[in-house]
Each structure stands twice: as C-alpha cells, then as structure tokens.
Amino acid sequence: MKKLIPYLTLAGILIFVAIFAEHLTPQDPYAQDLSNALQPPNSEHFLGTDRYGRDVFSRVILGSQTTLISALILLFSISSFGSLIGAICGYHGGKLDTILMRISDVFLAFPQMVFAIAVAGILGGGLLNAAMALAIIGWTKYARIARGLVLTIREMPYMNAARMSGTGSIGILRDYIFPNILGTILVTAALDLGTIIMELAGLSFLGLGAMPPTAEWGAMMNNGRSMLQTAPWMILSPGIAIFISVSIFNLLGDKLRDVFDPKEGI
C-alpha cells in the first residue's frame, strides 16, 4: 500500500484542483481583453493569453474541472452499469446472458473512437453528447470483464457454501460477487481513466465535445491549433495538462494492479 501513496496524492491534488477550480483561478477564465490578446507567458499571465485575451492558466485550471469531472462521472457510470450487467449475466446465465452478451459483441465490433465520432456527429456537439457517445460502447468492456470474473467465482466452493447457508441471489451478488470482482474492476477503471480523458478531449478537439466558450482542454487545444507557430502556449498548456493527468492516472492504475493482484504486475 505504501507505494500507492505518492500516486494517490498526485491524483488527489488533481481532483482537488478540479473540484475547487472556480476558487483557484487567479483571473476570470472567461473575461475577454482583446488589448491583451496572444500575450506570451509573463508575470501577470503565467501561461500567456489566448486570441481573446483570456488568461490561459485560469482556463487550464477551470478546464481540469470540465475534463476530469466529466471523465470521472463517465467512468463511474460505465464501470458500474457494465459491471452490474456482466455480474447478473455471469451469475444467472441463460437467455438473458446470451442476449446481453451478443449486444455487447455488436458494440465491441465497432472501433470505439470512430463510433463515438459518428454518434457525437448525429447527436450534435456538447460535452454530454460526447460522453454519451463514449458510454454507448464503454460499458461493454466492463460487462465482459465482470461476466468472466463471475463465471470463475461461480464455480468456487464458497458459492455453494453460501447457497447452503441460506443466502439468496441478492445476498450472493452483494456479499460474494461484487466484493470479489471489485479489485479487478477498480484497477481496470483506474487504467481506463487516462484513456477516457484523452477520448473526451479528443472529441472536444474535433469540435464534437465541449462548445465555446467552455474551458475544456481538448477544446482549448482546438482553439490554439491555428496559432501553433505564433502562440504555441495556447496549445501546449492544455496539452501538457492532459499529458500530466493521463500519466498520473495510468501510473496509479499500474500501482493499483500491483496491490490488488501482484501476479499480474510486471
């Protein structure tokens, strides 16, 4: 557990910044000042200003809220829904299992990002639509993992002991199945968080996610794309923020895996 502490601390700092972003920004992230547009980093604007004269540092801080919180909510939703569906399918089997797993097979046949772009294109721009587009395929992965784990657990002698102890289906799911699959699901989710941050930012970068003037890292990079030569700080600042966040959550996922399942850690 000790080796988790540095990564948990870093992830905690990121989440703290995301939650209290409004109170941590040194300047108003939405205040335009065209006379100060495209200022390079200086003492007043730590990461410079964008084409509307908005403070990039304040927008990067506020962008953490949009990007991280939406990624966390999306991840929580797809991992809980997928795990619940997978656990029920694995435990009960039968027709329900066949139908739900074939549906997940159909979704798994699409490349996730291409499918998400298509769905976000149909639904229209906006962070909620982008998140929904990613969720439509995202849950299937967790359903598959949970089902596989439950199929293994179902054959363990303690499951028969639970039935003989008079425990019903809900009690078995609550006390036996979920606690025993939680570790693997948590590790998968932690490793997935970085990918989801990248995908949400990617959709926003393509104009299918957060809409202007919302401060969101992908949208900020899109905004600075045409200024790469003249004002590189506009694209580099949110880019580095994405890089740092994804790295921290990937490392945390790796360490969580080591803790929960030392055999899998390499």
Next chain:
Amino acid sequence: MILRVENIRKRFGEKIVLDGISFNCDAGECLGIVGRSGCGKSTLVKIISRFLEPDDGSIFLDDRDITHEKNLKSIYRKLQMIFQTPETSFNPRKTIGWSISEPIRNFGIDAQVKDLLEEVGLDPILANRYPHEISGGQCQRAAIARAISISPKILICDEATSALDVTIQAQIVELLRNLIHRKRIACLFVTHDLAILPRIANRIIVLDAGKIIDQGEIRNVLDQPKSRLTQKFIEDYKIFFEGKQI
C-alpha cells in the same frame, strides 16, 4: 430414516455416470462412500445436495421427497456440507466469524459463533481472521462449525480430509466422529482414502463406473469384499501404501 436415495441415474451426454444408486442413512450413522476417481462419487454428492438434477430416481430427506424441491433453503436447513478445500469454502473477503454467522442469520438460529468455535476446538479470537490468515486444518474446523451451526440432520463430507496432512486428518476425523455420535447427525463421508473409513464410518458403499459394487458393514466389506473390483481396489491401495493398515 434421515436420508433415502432410490435408484438415482445420471448421464452426461452418452456417458452413464450414475446407474441406479440406492442407499439410506440414519441418524447418528456415518455412511462411507468410496471409489476410484471418476466413479461418480462427486456427482452423487452434487445430486443429493441439489447442485445437479438427476435424470431419474428419488431422494428423500427426513421422509420428504426433495428430488425436485424448488425451495432449496428448506433443504439446506437440514442438510449441510463440508468441502474438499477448506480455504476456498470461505468467502475470501469476509472474516471467518462472518461466514460462520451467515447460516445463523439466514435461518434465524439462536447460536453464538464463539460457542461454535470452541465446540470444534478453535480459539474464538479466530473469528476476526480472514480465511487466508489461518491454516487449512483450522479452516476445516471452522467449516465444520459453520455446518453444525444450524444443527443439520445430515452432514455431507465431500473429500473433507483429502487436502489435509495426516495429523490434521486424524484430528478432523475424530472431531467429526464425536459430533456425529453426540448430536445424532447422519453423515455421508465421501473419500478415496480407504484407511480413514474404519475410523469414522459404520457402513460403506463402494462405487465403480456409476454402480454400487459392494456395500455393508465397514469391516465386512474391507475384510471380505464380495466384488472382485472391491478386492482389487483394496489390494491396489495396500500395494501403493506398502501394506498400510485399513
């Protein structure tokens, strides 16, 4: 009669696994079920404990036909089981005390985990430990405590001593023998280890290829087997264990 099994048949595809098995077991009696690997012992136990459905035949528990009984909880109130691998018969995420108290809670029995642990020779402090924190022998004793917590009429021991070393085997067999006699529990003791049977079983049935090839009082069957296959099974056992006394 606590348990009556009549003409049980089971096949998996083309393979006949159980072919007309009939026997009974009374209160305070221990019936040994013995046979080579693949003879159908485990399938028989799974059918009696309702983890599998038989193709034909009937099972009577306390004179009630439970062959196709849907209310499994009512069956498990009277029938409990001890499994082969002690550690994996407990939920790894819960303490031993929690697992032992599970049937007590679910069946609404007035019993204390502390008393049950003491009854099977364990320190009550072990109630706070997780299955991986105690030894295999302690785990099997805890499994016995869980099984007897609701005072079942019949106890099925499915290779309950196979995963234990010889010393612990002897202790577990002694504990089970005492409990069977003291609490008048009917017991099915499934094993492939012939040497253990005379220490616990009153009668045995010998299975081979899904059929009962020999049955009767334990000493009669071991000393004067009627079936040639039983005779060979006993000889093979003695040869492998270099004349081990059974």
